[in-house]
Amino acid sequence: MYQTTSKKTPWIFCKDIINHPQKAMAWVWGYISCKHSMMYTLFVYTLLLILVLLYYVNHRESEPNHDETFKAKVQQSFIKFVEENMPKRDQNKETRAVYSMRTMSSNGSLLEDEHAKILKQRAGDIQREYIGFKNKKPFNFHCDKCAVVASSGQLLHSNSGQEIDNATCVIRMNNAPTIHYEKDVGARTDIRLVCFRSIDFMNKDTLMIGKARFDKMVIWGMENPKHKKIKETFTSKFIRKYPGVDYYSLSNSGEKKATRLYEEYLGMDRLKSNSWLSTGWFTMLFAVNMCDSITVYGLPDGNQCSAGSKKSILYHYYEKRYDECWMYNQHETRMKTGHRYLTEKAVFKQWAQMFNISFKAPAWNLTNVNASEPIKSPFISKMEKIGKKRTKR
Incomplete structure (x- = not known):
């Protein structure tokens, strides 16, 4: 069938x-x-x-929006810190001294000359925390005229190269190259100040030998106990590969001093505000103590971003990846961790009033800057608004 x-x-x-x-x-x-x-x-x-x-x-x-949930948690962290610390600063002189650079000036007790004297002393204390790998001695070097070269795309077509090379000392940051960019950024390098995260990017012959060779590499962040492996690799491989450079590393206590200074200007704890320090912060502190006069190239003040300029400018002159204003605004105003670039620049404006510091390619507008007043920035304004909203509740 x-x-x-x-x-x-x-x-x-x-x-x-x-x-x-x-x-x-x-x-x-x-x-x-x-x-x-x-x-x-x-x-x-x-x-x-x-x-x-x-x-x-x-x-x-x-499911809930995890990004919004995380953002709310970070805001709560900020609010808690603001409540615990900001109101206390106005109660008495002892608590105001906790954040001296910001709070003393807000009450008129820190004059510009006193501000400059304190800053110079503390910058010197930090510089002495850079210890040589070879001689185990603190960094001790003085220069009358320094060119500090940053990495903004505004350096391109600036024709600043010859002027930079004419300085007594040329300080560059991280792995910013000179080869193929000599006309705009110069060819000489005397000191490179490098973040521990940029060491791998420095492992290139085009940055370490030949025309790009320099005398001293100054590193920050490597002595942090969390970065032990980075130091071991640097000591065992990098120094052996490029032995002709004098290497200096900022001690962990020196990094804490630099962090503390930033916190005093900011008026709040760096970790609780989820802020990262930039290589620019360490470089400017370094130059303030080492140099009699400083000309900074390729470090914008951010005004072109607040003015709503639609012109796209490279964040790094040697990388076609990020827009400068986009990078500044993201790091300055977002609630997650980041560099507070515009906040640091607000501090540098005050330093320019106290020391022989000028800015080129681009030039900075330093009118109406008062070194005896608390600094202002989008990030600080945002934090203060959060504190006020919480207080009203």
């Missing part, structure tokens, strides 16, 4: 999957292995894709 074998139609197959979603994968693979028809295989894959998409959409709608 002729007997037909039962087989599942596509509709029955769909019902099975819907009624038993946990067995969907087993059905799919079993069905594909039994049926070699291209049409059935295509049907199964399409159905599976639809089910996955439906699950994903429903899951996304039902």
Whole structure:
């Protein structure tokens, strides 16, 4: 007798999957292995894709926004710190002294000359924390005229190269190259101040020998106990590969001193405000103590960003990756961790009023800058608004 074998139609197959979603994968693979028809295989894959998409959409709608949740937690962290510390600064002289650079000036007790004297002394204390790898002695070097070269795309077509090379000492940051950019950034380098994270990028002959060779590399962040492996690699490989350079590393206590100074200007704890210090911060502190006069090239004050300029400028003259204003605004105003570039620049403006510091390519507007007043920046304004909202509650 002729007997037909039962087989599942596509509709029955769909019902099975819907009624038993946990067995969907087993059905799919079993069905594909039994049926070699291209049409059935295509049907199964399409159905599976639809089910996955439906699950994903429903899951996304039902679960909380993790990014917003994280942002709210960070805001709460900021608010808690503001409540605990900011109001206390106005109660008495002892608590105001906790954040002396910001709070003493707000009450008129820190004159510009006193501010400059204190800063010079503390910058010197920090510089003496840079210890040589070879001689184990503190960095001790003085220069009358320094060119500090940053990395803004505004250096391109500036024709600043010859002027930079005419300085007594040329200080560059991280792995910013000179080869192929000599006309705009100069060819000479005497000192490179490098973040511990940029050491790997420095491992290039085009930065360490030949025309790009320099005398001293000054590193910050490497003595932090958390960065022990970076130091071991640097000592065992990097120094052996390039032995002709004098290497100095900022001690962990020196880094804490630099951090403390930043916190005093900011008026709040660096970690609790989720702020990173930049190489620019360490470089300017370094130059303030070492140099009699400082000309800074390629470090914008950020005014072009607040003015709403639509012209795109490279964040680094040697990298075509990020827009300068986008980078500044992201780091300055977002609530997650980041560099507070515009806040640091607000501090540098005060330093320019106290010391022989000028800015070129681009030039800075230093009118209406008072070194005896608290600094102002988008980041600080945002934090103060958070504190006021919390107080009203």
